[in-house]
Amino acid sequence: xxxxxxxxxxxxxxxxxxxxxxxxxxxxxxxxxxxxxxxxxxxxxxxxxxxxxxxxxxxxxxxxxxxxxxxxxxxxxxxxxxxxxxxxxxxxxxxxxxxxxxxxxxxxxxxxxxxxxxxxxxxxxxxxxxxxxxxxxxxxxxxxxxxxxxxxxxxxxxxxxxxxxxxxxxxxxxxxxxxxxxxxxxxxxxxxxxxxxxxxxxxxxxxxxxxxxxxxxxxxxxxxxxxxxxxxxxxxxxxxxxxxxxxxxxxxxxxxxxxxxxxxxxxxxxxxxxxxxxxxxxxxxx
Amino acid sequence: xxxxxxxxxxxxxxxxxxxxxxxxxxxxxxxxxxxxxxxxxxxxxxxxxxxxxxxxxxxxxxxxxxxxxxxxxxxxxxxxxxxxxxxxxxxxxxxxxxxxxxxxxxxxxxxxxxxxxxxxxxxxxxxxxxxxxxxxxxxxxxxxxxxxxxxxxxxxxxxxxxxxxxxxxxxxxxxxxxxxxxxxxxxxxxxxxxxxxxxxxxxxxxxxxxxxxxxxxxxxxxxxxxxxxxxxxxxxxxxxxxxxxxxxxxxxxxxxxxxxxxxxxxxxxxxxxxxxxxxxxxxxxxx
Numbered sequence: 001x002x003x004x005x006x007x008x009x010x011x012x013x014x015x016x017x018x019x020x021x022x023x024x025x026x027x028x029x030x031x032x033x034x035x036x037x038x039x040x041x042x043x044x045x046x047x048x049x050x051x052x053x054x055x056x057x058x059x060x061x062x063x064x065x066x067x068x069x070x071x072x073x074x075x076x077x078x079x080x081x082x083x084x085x086x087x088x089x090x091x092x093x094x095x096x097x098x099x100x101x102x103x104x105x106x107x108x109x110x111x112x113x114x115x116x117x118x119x120x121x122x123x124x125x126x127x128x129x130x131x132x133x134x135x136x137x138x139x140x141x142x143x144x145x146x147x148x149x150x151x152x153x154x155x156x157x158x159x160x161x162x163x164x165x166x167x168x169x170x171x172x173x174x175x176x177x178x179x180x181x182x183x184x185x186x187x188x189x190x191x192x193x194x195x196x197x198x199x200x201x202x203x204x205x206x207x208x209x210x211x212x213x214x215x216x217x218x219x220x221x222x223x224x225x226x227x228x229x230x231x232x233x234x235x236x237x238x239x240x241x242x243x244x245x246x247x248x249x250x251x252x253x254x255x256x257x258x259x260x261x262x263x264x265x266x267x268x269x270x271x272x273x274x275x276x277x278x279x280x281x282x283x284x285x286x
Numbered sequence: 287x288x289x290x291x292x293x294x295x296x297x298x299x300x301x302x303x304x305x306x307x308x309x310x311x312x313x314x315x316x317x318x319x320x321x322x323x324x325x326x327x328x329x330x331x332x333x334x335x336x337x338x339x340x341x342x343x344x345x346x347x348x349x350x351x352x353x354x355x356x357x358x359x360x361x362x363x364x365x366x367x368x369x370x371x372x373x374x375x376x377x378x379x380x381x382x383x384x385x386x387x388x389x390x391x392x393x394x395x396x397x398x399x400x401x402x403x404x405x406x407x408x409x410x411x412x413x414x415x416x417x418x419x420x421x422x423x424x425x426x427x428x429x430x431x432x433x434x435x436x437x438x439x440x441x442x443x444x445x446x447x448x449x450x451x452x453x454x455x456x457x458x459x460x461x462x463x464x465x466x467x468x469x470x471x472x473x474x475x476x477x478x479x480x481x482x483x484x485x486x487x488x489x490x491x492x493x494x495x496x497x498x499x500x501x502x503x504x505x506x507x508x509x510x511x512x513x514x515x516x517x518x519x520x521x522x523x524x525x526x527x528x529x530x531x532x533x534x535x536x537x538x539x540x541x542x543x544x545x546x547x548x549x550x551x552x553x554x555x556x557x558x559x560x561x562x563x564x565x566x567x568x569x570x571x572x573x
Contacts, residue, residue: 017297056473083479091477098467099474101499111496115479146503160478 001065002168002199003053004029008062009073010048022048023059024223030201030216035194037210037231038203040220041243046203047094049220050170053201054091055082066168087116090166094173094203096157100145105131105156108145113164123163130163131156134189151182158186162193169193170201175209187213207247211235212270219244232265249274294462295425301538302348302423307432309539313546314420317342320553321412326560328384328401333563334556335408341549342415349423356414367410374403426458431533449523456512464505471500 010023022045030036038046051057052064055071058078064071069085072078079085093099102108109127110120118126131140134155140148145156158174171190175183191213194200204210210217211231219227219234221242227234235250249271253263261281268274302310320338325331346353360367375395384397421429434451441447472482480493555561564570 051473054477056476083481086477086479089477093470093474093477096474098500098504099471099478099496101496101503112478164479 001029002032002034002067003201004065005049005052006063006065008049008052008059008064010045010052010057011060012048014060022223023052026062026223026225028218028225028228030199030218032199033194033197034216035191035200035214036202036216036218037214038201038218038220039205039207039210039242039244040226044220045223046220047172050091050172050201050203053168053170054089055085056091083116087164088166089168089170090161090164092158092161092169092171092174094176095154096161097150097153099157099160100153103144104142105136105145105148106141108156109160109163112160116164118164126163126165127159130159133162133192134159135185151178154178155186158189166198168199168201170203172203173205174202175204175206205244207235207245208249211247211250211268230266232268294422296350296422298350298423300348300350300423302345302419304538305423305542306533306535306539307424307428308435308533308535309543310420310424311429311432311436313542314416316546316550317416318413320550321409321416323553323557325553325557327562328398329564330556330562331405332401334553335405335412338549338553339408339412342412342419345419346415349419351418351422353415356411356418360414367407371403371407374406375399426461427455427531428533430455430458431529431531435533446523452523460505460508463508464501467501467504468497471497471504 005026005028008023008026009021012018012020012022024045026045026049038049040046048057052059052071053066055069058071059073061073063073063077066085066089069079069088070077071085100108102111106124106127109130110123113123113126114120128138128141136152136155136159140152140156145153148156154174154177158171161169169190174186174190178186187209190200190202194213202209202214214231217227217229217231217234218225219229219239219242226242227237232250235246239246249268253265253268253274257263263277263281268277305313317338321335325334343353346356377399378394379396379398379402382396382398384401387395387397387400389395424432430451433454434447437445437447437451475493475496476482478496480496482490482493482497485493
């Protein structure tokens with residue numbers, strides 16, 4: 001298990017009239033090498049939960065174990081050297097483009113590797129590799145991050161996390177506000193990173209993405225875990241009560257099944273895989 | 287972000303919260319003047335400061351804040367305060383009345399210096415308490431309305447009272463937003479391995495730039511967006527406008543104002559007339 005939550009509670013503005021309970025006894029674990037989606041309506045505690053994985057927040061009660069690094073409510077039990085954890089877990093915030101500050105794109109991407117102890121030269125090398133992997137070519141290296149477009153800024157910011165090769169990658173709504181092609185490329189990149197052995201945790205509202213990429217879904221509702229399943233079994237339930245929407249593809253498959261067709265639901269991830277199944281179905285009929 | 291508890295509105299429904307903001311502004315200014323009035327004689331100084339301190343503590347208690355909040359928000363200033371006190375104590379005193387504390391080879395420290403230091407601490411505490419009472423019990427917008435109300439006479443002199451009040455209310459409105467931004471950028475940079483609290487000076491300076499530059503960028507962006515949004519809604523500072531929230535001056539506003547004025551008058555009298563209650567009532571000759 002890469003990440004294990006044990007009875008985690010988190011309360012904002014403790015002991016004031018603004019006190020709100022964001023996490024309400026969360027217990028679950030995320031396996032090493034998995035691609036987990038974290039879904040639920042706005043304000044259900046996803047972002048709060050995610051920040052516990054990086055020890056940006058410490059639980060009000062309970063404990064989180066991240067590959068042996070303990071983030072506990074009690075100071076005594078909590079592991080020291082928070083930098084080790086942050087090097088291990090890369091956290092990409094929502095709208096990460098607001099964290100850019102350096103003069104050039106390459107310097108900004110090299111910022112995190114340098115903070116984690118790489119020398120200047122290696123950090124720049126890592127930065128260049130990360131920039132290429134998000135699809136920004138050499139011409140971007142020396143430009144100012146502030147003159148880029150929104151989508152490009154987002155890519156630079158994500159490259160800034162990828163550059164230090166975290167073992168666990170946590171991304172909070174990476175595709176929000178991107179154009180469809182850009183979003184697709186972004187998700188393909190995360191899929192590729194996952195292929196290379198990284199544990200990926202993805203916070204999203206887009207169920208099409210969940211269906212296409214994730215092998216496990218954690219549904220949060222009002223600070224509690226509502227369900228932990230795989231995408232297909234999740235979509236076979238009524239998920240509107242969690243303010244989620246069944247992916248279009250899955251709706252179509254359901255309609256076809258109503259007409260008497262039979263599919264291998266676990267194999268359908270996107271349009272090409274559905275097409276394959278349809279072709280196979282047609283072949284079987286002949 | 288606990289150190290920002292000063293200046294934040296705390297939503298309770300206390301007697302102080304319900305007072306008219308105009309009353310509260312005037313009242314706190316009068317009490318602040320009381321804090322700084324120079325009263326002659328140590329005994330009288332500390333008696334009057336003590337009365338004022340108890341009064342501010344009661345008001346503070348009314349707004350559901352506690353002295354612990356104040357002390358914890360002053361935490362970052364403790365070193366400075368201690369340093370200031372040390373200087374006060376070690377500096378020579380002009381006309382001592384309390385006698386020597388010690389004498390090291392001609393370098394004399396008088397007890398007056400200690401009294402002086404105590405007075406400074408008390409004054410600082412009371413100032414912070416008073417500002418906290420005002421800001422914790424009054425919504426920032428109400429504060430600006432009250433402020434604009436006080437500026438209305440200046441409109442006759444073509445002073446842009448509304449524009450100034452609008453600017454202030456926008457500035458106040460964006461304090462929490464900017465704090466949230468700070469919090470967010472800090473977290474983002476922390477997950478990129480920045481340590482804001484420890485490390486060498488140079489490291490901490492780069493850490494700070496990684497916070498300040500994104501903050502400036504987002505602040506400028508927000509101001510532009512806000513300007514556009516106001517433009518779109520046809521905002522005209524010169525236009526005559528009505529108001530959704532009106533300020534109501536009620537009977538308990540009068541009462542509290544009269545009480546504060548009475549206290550102010552008492553302090554003024556004690557200061558100007560060099561009134562000594564000890565001498566007057568009990569014939570005591572205290573220092």
